[in-house]
Amino acid sequence: MNEQSLSETTFPLNSSDLEEHTMKNPPSNNNVSKQVFAELLLDAVDESLSKLEGSSPQVIYALLEKTFHLHRSEIPRRTEEFQEALEHIFGYTAKLVEIQIIEHLNRKIGPVSNYPSEIDDLLLSEYIRVARSTISK
Numbered sequence: 001m002n003e004q005s006l007s008e009t010t011f012p013l014n015s016s017d018l019e020e021h022t023m024k025n026p027p028s029n030n031n032v033s034k035q036v037f038a039e040l041l042l043d044a045v046d047e048s049l050s051k052l053e054g055s056s057p058q059v060i061y062a063l064l065e066k067t068f069h070l071h072r073s074e075i076p077r078r079t080e081e082f083q084e085a086l087e088h089i090f091g092y093t094a095k096l097v098e099i100q101i102i103e104h105l106n107r108k109i110g111p112v113s114n115y116p117s118e119i120d121d122l123l124l125s126e127y128i129r130v131a132r133s134t135i136s137k
Helices: 015-024 034-050 057-068 079-109 124-135
Strands: none
Touching: 034 057, 034 079, 034 124, 057 079, 079 124
16 A cells, blocks of 8 residues: 555555554544544454454354344444443453454554543443544544
């Protein structure tokens, strides 16, 4: 991918293009558009779900659609419902999936300040809201 600014990047990018672009040009918090944030979030979710043993992201996305009427593309807009669906699917281990999503997202956008780092305080939907508002200003 050639050296171009994030605002000049054409969409949609696939996940490897996004990863390559963010590695070469780590976004400053003010340069990430809402569309790019949504793509980076979905990429972080994909990566996290693909690391789960005994399941594939496609199976989990199918379950989200069939049971919770939540399509993958809606996750960035419906984060609370996504978080609740994860809790329903994974029970108490949902927290581990949420942590993975946050870690992958942090690698893409950088750490989000003003958010508690204590696991007991972790709420994925709240973290995503704070991250989005921090970088989309």
